[in-house]
Amino acid sequence: MPGKQGDSPTAYSSTESGEFITGAPVAPATVRSAPSHGAPEVQRLVSRGGIEAWFVQDATVPQIAMQYAFAGGSTQDPPERSGLGCMVARLLPEGSGDLDSKSFHERLDKGAINLNFTLTRDDLRGSLRMLKHNKHEAFELLGMALTSPRFDARDVERIQAEVLASLRHRSTEPVSTAYRKFFELAFNSHPYGREPEGTLESVQKIQNADLKDYVRRVIAKDTLKIAVVGDIDAQTLGSLLDSTFGNLPERSDLTEVADVAPAKPPxxxxxxxxxxxxxxxxxxxxxxxxxxxxxxxxxxxxxxxxxxxxxxxxxxxxxxxxxxxxxxxxxxxxxxxxxxxxxxxxxxxxxxxxxxxxxxxxxxxxxxxxxxxxxxxxxxxxxxxxxxxxxxxxxxxxxxxxxxxxxxxxxxxxxxxxxxxxxxxxxxxxxxxxxxxxxxxxxxxxxxxxxxxxxx
CATH class of the missing domain: 3.30.830.10 (Metalloenzyme, LuxS/M16 peptidase-like)
Incomplete structure (x- = not known):
């Protein structure tokens, strides 16, 4: 997959960006990027509560797709708890609030809602896809997963066992071994040199308190990025963004990560x-x-x-x-x-x-x-x-x-x-x-x- 040139995004400004207000006074502010040669019309939407998203309204099919990310990723794992962020990503959709894992997944399945979290070295990402008529249910479940994950002991033990089994398998698999050793060679003791999924030793040390602390430090509004494409209007989307992300902490508490040059070849x-x-x-x-x-x-x-x-x-x-x-x-x-x-x-x-x-x-x-x-x-x-x-x-x-x-x-x-x-x-x-x-x-x-x- 191609990797991630350009200038930084233009700052949101009511006098310089040509923004306009859609609908009623409570509607979100949007700034349109005029399309050319068939390119999608991308809007920068800012909800009433200050949640920003890049948004394309597309009624071709009655569906909505959202992608979101929080800065941090596996670089925020304590060295002795490598694999922590990966565990969090796998556990976030395993129950929230009053819903245990079974009940949470039943609501997802009933609404034909696809909710996923993934981890990279640099961020915790997620995706949400739903049919248009199930949008309120989908956004509600996402908000619950982000703000009140349960981390029940039986789910932690199950996911931990799955990660350990994967690590044992990968230790005998040549492609995974060569890839892991390459990153160790390239980055040595830098966080990039660690395997995001962790090691057999580090994953076994992860406790419930570690999972909650990772969520507290990483999932916050100051590093949140959102992209939404689908059959939804700006005003409705702004309201859903506020209800989903509005209760998150304002600021994250990320450990500073230094820039690093890979090891010098050959x-x-x-x-x-x-x-x-x-x-x-x-x-x-x-x-x-x-x-x-x-x-x-x-x-x-x-x-x-x-x-x-x-x-x-x-x-x-x-x-x-x-x-x-x-x-x-x-x-x-x-x-x-x-x-x-x-x-x-x-x-x-x-x-x-x-x-x-x-x-x-x-x-x-x-x-x-x-x-x-x-x-x-x-x-x-x-x-x-x-x-x-x-x-x-x-x-x-x-x-x-x-x-x-x-x-x-x-x-x-x-x-x-x-x-x-x-x-x-x-x-x-x-x-x-x-x-x-x-x-x-x-x-x-x-x-x-x-x-x-x-x-x-």
Missing amino acids: QRIFIPLDVPQTVVTFGGAAVRRSEPDYMATRLLNQIFGGSGLSSRLFHEVREKRGLAYSVHQTLMPMDHSALFVGNAGTRPDRMGETIEELERQVRRIAEEGPTREELDEAKSYLKGLQMMELETQSGLAHTLLQHQRDKLPIEYIEKHNALVDAVTLEDAKRAAQRLWGQGLLTTIVGRAPPPAVRCE
């Missing part, structure tokens, strides 16, 4: 694991979302190892030489750093060849950059990808939420294609040298180490 480690397929995870420092070279970097990622069958890595490593069963690369811009991360699966006896070819391709693109044809194809792909991402209510809501988290302007969707087209071949060559000029961080998981690697 470095390589080997983790022995008796599995049929050897896994190679590789990467290094990338470009932050706010930096001017971000769009060039995103295009380069598609050229070198992105999705589809036309990337250099797919052609050179898999198709031409048959070295890997699969090979790909993705960008990971985060709040405090940025990475590119790739993965290849190969036979144990061809591990050395695979690593050599990956490093050769990295040197080649760093020295030569992409071709004009590759750049043009990547531009077409990214522009088409945005169209696909905006086709559904949920996809559009997800995109609008990510734009807010990335501090992009509300009209970014309209600017996107022009920003893609503005990237020159010289821009791409400069970015390629920045990305791959120093080599790779590499973790290898499999049966036998290649020559001259440090083994753990």
